[in-house]
Amino acid sequence: MNVLVLLSGILFMLMAIIGGKKGIRSFIALFLNFGVIVVLLFFMNDPTLNPVILTLIACVFISCINLFYINEVNWTTKTAFYATIVTTIVLVIFISFITNSAMIQGFGEEETEEMGMFSFYIGLDFVKIAVSVIIMSTIGAITDAAIAIASPMREMHIHHPRIERKELFYFGLSIGRDILGTSTNTLFFAFFGGYLALLIWFKDLSYTFGEIFNxxxxxxxxxxxxxxxxxVTLVIPVTAWITAYFLTRKKTDIIS
Structure with a gap:
């Protein structure tokens, strides 16, 4: 507990010194997001409620916290929010299809030995739980990519107010291409960092590559x-199009 308090204090000091007011709001947002997840888990215990719908609602709250609370309400955060919601809805449909096809819900045989003493008859649909887990794993990366594209697009529009919608859209795509590689690699190494012990265990058990991948x-x-x-890839064109549309529409409304 003392270590957690110490690390939290160091994190708060660094975020406050480097990030200023936004850094402090970002630190508070961590606890607000944690509260949203706790409430989500509480409601997921009710078998009558759909976990996917609950997760979508939680994603809306998380997006509002990460975008509006930290960066305030402006054209950048609004367009990033719209792009996040649209991308998440499309992704939910795709994830639901993949989860049903791949049958990845539930627990693997490596986990059942440790959980053999517990009952798995808890009255919840594990397919929907698997969809919810994947959605919650992606929402942070999606909002991060959306704000990273919308912010420079707004700056470009401020400095070049006569820029055409098509040019602004392609400018957003070029930014997205720059962050795409780093974002996907971040997700990749986060997985291998968190599951390095599992991979070592697979090696000790002499698993073949086929057994590991299956x-x-x-x-x-x-x-x-x-x-x-x-x-993350899908949110790039979605954010670029929505941001370009709203910014150029705003200019047209002002002129008219």
Missing amino acids: SKVFSSELITICCAAIG
């Missing part, structure tokens, strides 16, 4: 990474 634990996490990467 194990439910490994494949489910790898599918999560792929879905998150698809979400």
